[in-house]
Amino acid sequence: MMLGPSGPHKAPLQTQHRRLLLLAMSRRSGTCIVVGASSGIGLSVARRLAVEGRKVAMISNREAELRAAAQTIDDALGRPAAFPYAHDVTDLDAAEALFARIEQELGQVDELHYLAGVMPEVALDEFDLAKDRLQVQVNMLGCIAFGNAAARRFLARKSGCIVGITSVAQDRGRLGRPVYNASKAGMDCYLEALRNRLWRHGVQVTTIRPGFVDTQMAKDVKGRKLPAAEAARLILRARDRRKPIAYVPGKWRLIMFVIRNIPSFLFRRMSI
Amino acid sequence: MTTTLGWRDEDVRGFGMAVGGPAKVLRPTTVEQVAEAFADVRARGGTIALRGAGCSYGDAATNAGGHVLDCTQMNSVLDFDPATGIAVVEPGATVRDLWRRSIAHGFWPKVVSGTMSVTMAGAAAMNIHGKNNYALGTFGDCVSWFDLLTPRGELVHCTRESDPELFHAAISGFGMLGCFTKLGLQTKRVHSGRLRVWGIVADDLDHNLRLIEELRSEADYLVSWLDLHAQGVALGRGLLHRADQLRPGEDPEGLCFFDPNLQDVPTKLFGLVPKGWLWPGMWCAVHLKQVAFVNWAKFRAGCREQKHSPYLQSHGAFHFLLDYVPNWQWMTKPGGLIQFQPFVPFAEASRVLRKIIERLQATGFVPYLGVLKRHRPDPFLMTHAVDGFSMAMDIAVSRNKHRREQLWKVCRELGDLVLDAGGRFYYAKDAVLLQSSFARVHGEPAVAKFRALKQRWDPDRLLQTDLSRRFGV
Numbered sequence: 001m002m003l004g005p006s007g008p009h010k011a012p013l014q015t016q017h018r019r020l021l022l023l024a025m026s027r028r029s030g031t032c033i034v035v036g037a038s039s040g041i042g043l044s045v046a047r048r049l050a051v052e053g054r055k056v057a058m059i060s061n062r063e064a065e066l067r068a069a070a071q072t073i074d075d076a077l078g079r080p081a082a083f084p085y086a087h088d089v090t091d092l093d094a095a096e097a098l099f100a101r102i103e104q105e106l107g108q109v110d111e112l113h114y115l116a117g118v119m120p121e122v123a124l125d126e127f128d129l130a131k132d133r134l135q136v137q138v139n140m141l142g143c144i145a146f147g148n149a150a151a152r153r154f155l156a157r158k159s160g161c162i163v164g165i166t167s168v169a170q171d172r173g174r175l176g177r178p179v180y181n182a183s184k185a186g187m188d189c190y191l192e193a194l195r196n197r198l199w200r201h202g203v204q205v206t207t208i209r210p211g212f213v214d215t216q217m218a219k220d221v222k223g224r225k226l227p228a229a230e231a232a233r234l235i236l237r238a239r240d241r242r243k244p245i246a247y248v249p250g251k252w253r254l255i256m257f258v259i260r261n262i263p264s265f266l267f268r269r270m271s272i
Numbered sequence: 273m274t275t276t277l278g279w280r281d282e283d284v285r286g287f288g289m290a291v292g293g294p295a296k297v298l299r300p301t302t303v304e305q306v307a308e309a310f311a312d313v314r315a316r317g318g319t320i321a322l323r324g325a326g327c328s329y330g331d332a333a334t335n336a337g338g339h340v341l342d343c344t345q346m347n348s349v350l351d352f353d354p355a356t357g358i359a360v361v362e363p364g365a366t367v368r369d370l371w372r373r374s375i376a377h378g379f380w381p382k383v384v385s386g387t388m389s390v391t392m393a394g395a396a397a398m399n400i401h402g403k404n405n406y407a408l409g410t411f412g413d414c415v416s417w418f419d420l421l422t423p424r425g426e427l428v429h430c431t432r433e434s435d436p437e438l439f440h441a442a443i444s445g446f447g448m449l450g451c452f453t454k455l456g457l458q459t460k461r462v463h464s465g466r467l468r469v470w471g472i473v474a475d476d477l478d479h480n481l482r483l484i485e486e487l488r489s490e491a492d493y494l495v496s497w498l499d500l501h502a503q504g505v506a507l508g509r510g511l512l513h514r515a516d517q518l519r520p521g522e523d524p525e526g527l528c529f530f531d532p533n534l535q536d537v538p539t540k541l542f543g544l545v546p547k548g549w550l551w552p553g554m555w556c557a558v559h560l561k562q563v564a565f566v567n568w569a570k571f572r573a574g575c576r577e578q579k580h581s582p583y584l585q586s587h588g589a590f591h592f593l594l595d596y597v598p599n600w601q602w603m604t605k606p607g608g609l610i611q612f613q614p615f616v617p618f619a620e621a622s623r624v625l626r627k628i629i630e631r632l633q634a635t636g637f638v639p640y641l642g643v644l645k646r647h648r649p650d651p652f653l654m655t656h657a658v659d660g661f662s663m664a665m666d667i668a669v670s671r672n673k674h675r676r677e678q679l680w681k682v683c684r685e686l687g688d689l690v691l692d693a694g695g696r697f698y699y700a701k702d703a704v705l706l707q708s709s710f711a712r713v714h715g716e717p718a719v720a721k722f723r724a725l726k727q728r729w730d731p732d733r734l735l736q737t738d739l740s741r742r743f744g745v
Contacts, residue, residue, distance in 0.1 A: 039376075044531065051524045068354035072378035072530070076463045078521025214533055227533030 031055045031106040033099070035089060035146055036116030038066040040215035041165065044232035045113055047073055050081040052236075057102045057109070060116075061088040089116045089142030090134070099149040112150040113163045113235075114143045119180050119217050132179040139183035144190055151194055154203040161204040163239055164191045168209050168247065171256045174272065195244055208235050209256070210248040277305070277312055284321075284340050287601060288329040289608030290669040291703050291738065293336025295321070299345045303453045306341065307425050310451075310734060313339050314423065319736040322447040324394030325366060327387060329611040330703030331738035332398065332446055338736065341451065343393055349373045350454070357459040358416065363393030363452045370457070371588070372532040379459040380587055382414040386643075387594040393452040398700040399444035399652050403493040403515075403591070406646040410657060412443035413650065414458045422450040423734040441725050444652035446699050447737065448722075448745055449729045464518040465529020466584040467493070471577035477508025477629070478622055481661060484512065484646050485618075492517045493590070498642030499571045500629055500665065501564035507629060510644065511574030515590050523584065535588035537595045547597055554603035558668055563640040604668040607676070611701040612639075612683050613664040615647060620693035621661040628663070628686050635682050639665035653722055654714060656698035664701065680704050699739060710743040 032049045036042035038060035049056045050073045060066040063086040070082035083106060087098055103109050118138045120131045143164055154160030169177065170184035188207055195205035212218050214225040231248050238246035247253040262270070277298055285292030300306045313320050321335030323342045334340070347364040354377035359370060368388035370381050383395075383402045390400065395411045396418065408414075417431040420442055428450070430439050442449045474480035480496050487494060491514045498510040518526060529535065540546055557566050594600070601609060616624045625644075632638055643664040647657045656662075670676055683704040687697070691712045697705055711719050726733075726745060 044528070047527045047530065051527050065354060068377060071355070073527060075461065075520055076378060076527045076530075077524050078463070078519070227531050229528050229531035229534055233528075 030110035032111040033057045034113045035059045038062045042115035044228040090137040092145045095145035111161045140186040158202045165208045207245045211252040291331045292334035295340045297340045299342045321737040324391030325389045327390045328700045361392045383411045397447040403495040416456040419454040420450040423730040441653040444654040463520045464523040464526025466526045467515040470514045470581040472512040496644040499567040500642040607669040607671045610703045613701040614690040615662040615696040617660040641666040707744045
């Protein structure tokens with residue numbers, strides 16, 4: 001009796017495996033660090049890196065979620081690929097030691113993805129130092145702490161890749177979130193300087209400026225948002241193409257070009 | 273007595289639009305408001321029907337001339353544990369709300385219907401099944417516990433162990449014993465955001481039944497679409513879809529599909545035409561009597577699909593076929609549709625289902641859609657499941673009164689045929705059976721037990737629907 005083609009039914013999967021294998025072989029094969037990997041874009045990036053066949057050290061301060069997320073990745077791939085490291089990025093001095101510990105436990109790190117970020121609600125007449133300090137610590141100083149630890153090693157080895165996720169919000173200071181804009185602009189500028197220092201030594205530094213992505217951070221944003229998995233795909237594509245700066249999705253390059261060029265006498269009267 | 277609760281006059285109909293009537297509707301947002309509504313209507317001696325998304329085809333969530341409590345505003349997934357996959361949901365949370373939350377953590381609901389619009393409380397009250405009923409049971413089997421607000425205003429926390437009688441009657445009890453206010457659900461681990469799917473052509477009804485029977489020990493999901501316009505040797509031909517979950521490491525890229533936005537059913541056809549525009553085209557097919565041609569074309573497309581099998585498909589795209597065309601039920605306007613879904617024991621399935629198809633074809637009520645599934649018995653009191661097959665048939669209802677009555681008569685006649693064979697019916701679908709059939713479906717002892725429970729938890733008979741009155745519950 002005909003049961004349909006039930007025999008060698010794995011053909012399409014094998015093709016996929018071969019493609020993935022080629023993809024993995026063409027790349028570095030060391031460990032990746034993803035900071036901010038318990039949810040949102042960070043989680044999606046960590047998953048994609050694991051699918052590529054890399055060992056992924058996942059860093060986040062939400063330990064339970066992080067462990068569950070790493071377990072999900074290991075379960076799906078059927079091998080240990082994700083390694084959770086609970087760590088609070090505001091503990092700046094601990095970053096160097098954690099980096100060393102990861103290299104010791106998982107082998108040489110050749111990719112750092114910094115995706116930790118916070119964007120608390122700020123009212124238009126609110127000037128709260130506690131919220132502002134947290135944003136500077138997580139968005140900017142955390143990136144500097146991990147970036148320095150990575151840059152020192154990558155410079156010595158003359159290889160490696162640093163990917164930092166800033167924001168389209170860094171292009172202008174806007175009335176809604178002064179310190180979010182400032183912290184992301186600081187991070188963006190730091191990454192640019194790092195790129196100028198390291199690129200000549202063969203180390204790649206890629207700045208990603210995402211628009212609205214469907215994550216917890218943008219849950220109040222109305223309108224069309226990019227799926228986090230799609231954002232992760234575009235981020236890793238920018239890494240593969242060795243882009244210095246990439247807008248995700250690309251249309252934001254045009255939008256931000258316009259916004260960047262609005263003169264101040266107009267911009268300060270606008271409510272965007 | 274004037275009410276402050278804001279009951280609104282609305283026309284409340286079943287999903288099939290063929291039954292229902294005007295009722296006063298309230299959409300509570302908290303458990304306190306549900307309790308208030310119960311007290312309010314009880315003081316006035318009225319009746320209340322509990323309603324979720326209104327996806328029951330028949331009169332299970334309508335209450336002509338009475339009150340309807342629409343729970344769709346209480347729609348949060350309160351908690352999801354990413355380590356164990358246990359979700360705590362409010363009654364009006366939909367299947368969509370649940371899987372969007374769970375798939376991000378690599379879990380999928382154990383039992384889902386063909387549409388993601390149904391609410392959790394509705395799914396529990398009707399004890400819905402999915403394409404894996406023969407393997408994992410019904411929705412009730414994945415409920416760990418629930419909180420039930422009884423018509424007397426008592427909030428009962430119930431598990432399988434604490435009160436097995438209430439647990440197995442409230443689930444499957446079509447909203448007769450109280451309002452679910454919170455449910456604890458177990459979801460299942462998946463190792464990929466995709467399923468491996470086969471399309472398999474079945475040449476006739478017996479081939480269809482035999483295929484399902486042979487594959488059910490190894491397949492995770494089985495559902496067969498039937499071309500009920502085919503006659504003679506091709507009677508009951510169709511396309512069987514088999515889907516298997518992927519094992520760890522089988523589909524590494526499937527990990528990237530653990531994103532709710534990549535699981536949703538596409539909203540545009542070929543990325544261009546909004547799907548909301550499709551139903552007028554289908555309306556033309558129904559009213560210009562071209563359904564036979566559409567079914568033939570679908571069957572041919574199925575033959576091509578078989579050649580490309582197996583292929584990988586996201587969970588959402590495989591499960592929620594009814595969501596591919598939004599508002600598809602409007603194609604049967606203005607008369608609406610009913611769904612007739614007999615459940616027939618294994619031994620009698622071939623004979624009875626064949627007879628039903630032949631009879632419907634002979635009387636001119638040819639269903640434009642038929643779906644065949646395999647089931648297994650379950651421990652719930654008012655269950656519809658048997659150890660056998662079910663065949664769901666969507667039949668367009670005419671506006672002509674005589675024709676409509678004739679359809680009801682034919683369906684009752686076929687209902688007797690099914691009951692004689694030891695079959696059952698499903699109250700989320702049914703719109704035609706009579707009180708006498710109700711007792712025959714479950715047997716007198718089960719019905720007496722259900723009536724006793726109703727008397728105990730709802731002595732004022734506050735909770736009533738058009739369906740419960742039809743069955744004299």
